[in-house]
Amino acid sequence: MVPMSPERIVVALTGGPEGEVLLRRAAGIAGRGAGGELHSVYVARPAPGGAPDPPGLARLRALTEELGGTHHALVGADPAQAVLDYARGIDATQVVVGVSRRSRLAAAVRAGVSDRLVADSGDIDVLMVSHPYARGAADAQRPSALSGPRRLGGWALGLAGPVLLTAVLDATRSVPTIQALAYLALTVLVALVGGLWPAVAAALVGSLLLNYFFTPPLHTLSVADLENVVALVLFLVVAVSVASVVDAAARRSVQADLARREADSLSRLNRALLRTRHGVDELLDLVLETFSMTAVTLLRSGPDGTSTRVATRGDRPPLDPRDADVATDAGEPVVLLLRGRTLPPHDLRVLGAFVTHLAVVLDREELAVQAAAADRLEQGNRLRTALLAAVSHDLRTPLAGIKAAVSTLRTPDVRWTADDQGELLAAIEDSADRLGAIIANLLDLSRLQTGGVTLVPDVVGLEDVVSRALSGLAEGDRVQLDLPDDLPAVRVDAGLLDRVVANLVDNALRHTDAGVQVDSGVTDGRAWLRVVDHGPGVRAADRAALFEPFQRLGDAPAGAGVGLGLAVARGLTEAMGGTLTASDTPGGGLTMTVSLPAVPTPRPLLHELVQP
Known part of the structure; x- marks a missing residue:
């Protein structure tokens, strides 16, 4: 099998707004196979001192580089021939050019660059790409200022109105000045109702009727007086001018409304992007709402040309571009398939912004996943290193x-x-x-990290827990207790809470030569237990590290353990629905506070309160 040569695509640019469409289409073609190349070419005509580049050329050059291609600026009297010479010089397989923006009349007089590229290309394929700026497309896509029923009503009024007005004026025998002003007022009314062309028709019909019925000689289209000829011409000019102004104002109003809606859509898009960390679903919901669609599918393009479905929203989302009413450019990193209706060009521009933002969000999510994986790997390496140190020394x-x-x-x-x-x-x-x-601490830490802690909750008293915890400590006699008699019970796993208290007291004893105080109380329905020492204490900036596994601060005495006690204590406390916090001891030292939900004390019955 003879290996296929890579695609070399040459894009002929004019510097016009259609260049972005051409570049993205060409990038999609070049990316279908391995080793595809993208070349954009702009041909400047020779001029003294050099001709200035079109305003949009710099943006197209940057887009070419963003798509992985190279941009080339040529000079030639014949742009079509210059593009073909360059394409043959690099052995290009295809030339991409946009459909001409010139009018049909201009194209009939002299062939455009795209037509001459097709005629002279020889064995090089030429792809002519349609775009919103092609000849005739701008007029077809220009938004209509009026709805269909209003235009139909305007035509009816423009054709029938002058006839009815003529009958009224003929019956009332009005003066010529009033007759002309009446036809002019009717023309303005038709322009307001139906737009420019119905008003032009009303002006023409009105001028003919005004001439035939009210301008001497009557009942003939000939005009005897030159002044009447001038008056009729002025009437027609004024009527058409007023209709043009009214129609232009209506169209500008529609364009302003479209621009406002486009700005509102982009504003909502930016707010959604700033408001959410992982906003793919919210952005897709915003797409459905903004463009009045029923379903949307988000695909991600892979380097091999395949697409992976990322998310879907709505009812019966399309899974194939052929099933979608709207499909964005397949050359983009992400592709949107929408079902519901077709979109006009101004909505497609806004949809392109949504596609760009979705690509940013997906990249951000992927980077977040990679960062989280890297953090987990780093934490695992740190734990393994600390565990090795613990095994090699502390064990x-x-x-x-x-x-x-x-x-x-x-x-x-x-x-x-x-x-x-x-x-x-x-x-x-x-x-x-x-x-x-x-x-035991190593085993507890392993269970906490794997979610293997099994609770056996029971109602226990804190004084019993403290007594059992101190009985297993060699220096328990250095602990001073201050536990009230009316301390409420807590619902916890008694064995786990014993470990928590033992770890806290053992940690305090190892960091102070003085005694350790243990007291307790109740605040806002929560029972708390404090372990207070008067050792060197811990800086506020270092307190978060207290509860990390294998962490021993610089003031820890030699042989003070592997740094697991507080990490295990906090993990077990949180597993039982409590909290463990560190604070300063007044006068120096560290206070560890365990807070747990207290079991409500039942109210005594009335007969128990009343003594016989």
Whole structure:
């Protein structure tokens, strides 16, 4: 099989507004195969000092580069021949040119550039692309100032009105001045009702009737007096002029209304884009509302030319461009398929802005997903590094203590006293407790990160929780309790809350040589438990890092653990529907506050309040 050569597309630009349509169509063709090339060419005619570039050429040059193509400026007396010479020089496979904007009369007198490109192209394919600015298209797309029924009524009034007015004027025998003004007033009325051409018809019919019935000699179209000829001509000129002014004003009003609606649509689009972080669905709903469509489908074009459906809205959204009433350019990164009605050119311009914004939103969402994945990867790497450090040091330290104590006890040539043996066994027990606490925190952190925490809620008293938590701490006697007798119960997992309190108290004891205070109370239906120490404290800027796994601040003493206690405490507290916050202790130190929903205390019955 002979490999196909890549597409080399040459776009002939005039600098006019149709250039954007041509470039996007050519980019879509060049992108269908691998290695496609896009070349835009503008030919300037030779002039002394050089001719200035058209105002829109710089924008088209930038668009060419944005689409991955190259722009070339040529000079030649014959633009068609210059474009073909360039195309043959690069072995182009196709030339894209727009349908001529010249009138049919001008094209009949002298062939345009597009026609000569087709005639002289030889073996190079020439694609003539229609656009809103092609000859005859502007008139066909010019918005009508009046509805169909009004235009029909204008024609009826313009043709029948002069006849009826003639009958009235003939019956009343009015003076010539009133007769002319009456026909002029009728012409203005027809212009207001039906627009320019019905008013012109009314002016012509009125001038003929005015001449035939009221200008001497009567009942003939000939005019004997030169003054009457001038009067009839002036009447016709004034009538047509007034009709033209009225029609132009109506059309400008329609154009202003279209511009206002276009500005409103773009304003709503910008507000929607600024208001939402992930606004694809909202933007699609705005498309349906703005253009009065029933359904829309958003497709994303891939580098291989395939399209992926991103989102749909509405009833029976189209899945294929052939099923859609409106389909945006397939050469764009995103494509919209709409069902409901066809759109005029001014609405297509606004729709293009929606397509651009949708592409921006999709890119933003993709970047957000990539950033989140990168953050998760970075966090995972950080956790793995910290875990390796914990395993290599903090887990080995208690193991080394256990091994040293056991080896000492097993020394055969030394006889240990009962006190020495008790001291070594206590050291073994302490190291084993430290090792068990580290392993328990690692397991709890793993369950929290994987969502594997299973709650067994029960109504418990905070004083019971504090008592159980302190009983498992070696230095629990350094804790001062201030717990009121009427403290309400809380509905929590008792075992998990024991771990929370134990971690908080253990952390406080390791950071202060003084005692630790534990108190509690109730505020606004929530029970709180505070663990107060008078150690070095933590700066406000560093408090958020307190609850991160494997975080130990610079003032943490040596051997202070792997930095999991507070992270596990907060995770378990939030899993039970509570909060854990850090604040300064008055006079120095750190206060950790656990807040949990209190169980309402039932009101005593009346017979219980009344003593016999």
